[in-house]
Amino acid sequence: MPVKHNLYEDLKLTREEVETRRKSDDRLSKLLNDYDAIDADVLKAESAAAPDDEVKKLKEKRLLAKDRIVQQLEYPGTRGAGAGFDQ
Template sequence: MVASHDLYQDLQVSREDIQKRREQDSKLDQLLDEYNDLDNQVLAGESISAGNAEDDAVQELKERRRAVKDRIAHHLQGGQG
């Protein structure tokens, strides 16, 4: 079954906290949009190749998504993301 990652759980922050912060932080807003776009692409790629060996394009998208999540976590901790 294909399922979206729960970014909020991964980051150990509430959805409400992130929404408040993104309204005041354009960089965080941009990173979250990028993450959501990549997550949607991963989900679409996984649904197309469901049951087949994961293809390189989906793996690349997952790596990019993970990198963006790391940038979000860094940004939330006070870094420049």
């Protein structure tokens, strides 16, 4: 049975800490919304027994979304150092 990924545990922050920062950072809010949508896609694919390569691609996309969130939390005044950060 698929289990929702615990982003807050990975970030080593509580939900409340992230939500507080989200309120004052529109970009962080968008990134978190994107992450939630991708995570839902992963759960849906796993529940539907999607092909392994499809699930792997979705998980890689989720990891990239998490990396963007970490970047924004660490450096809130930047837009990301690498190409593709604003996809």
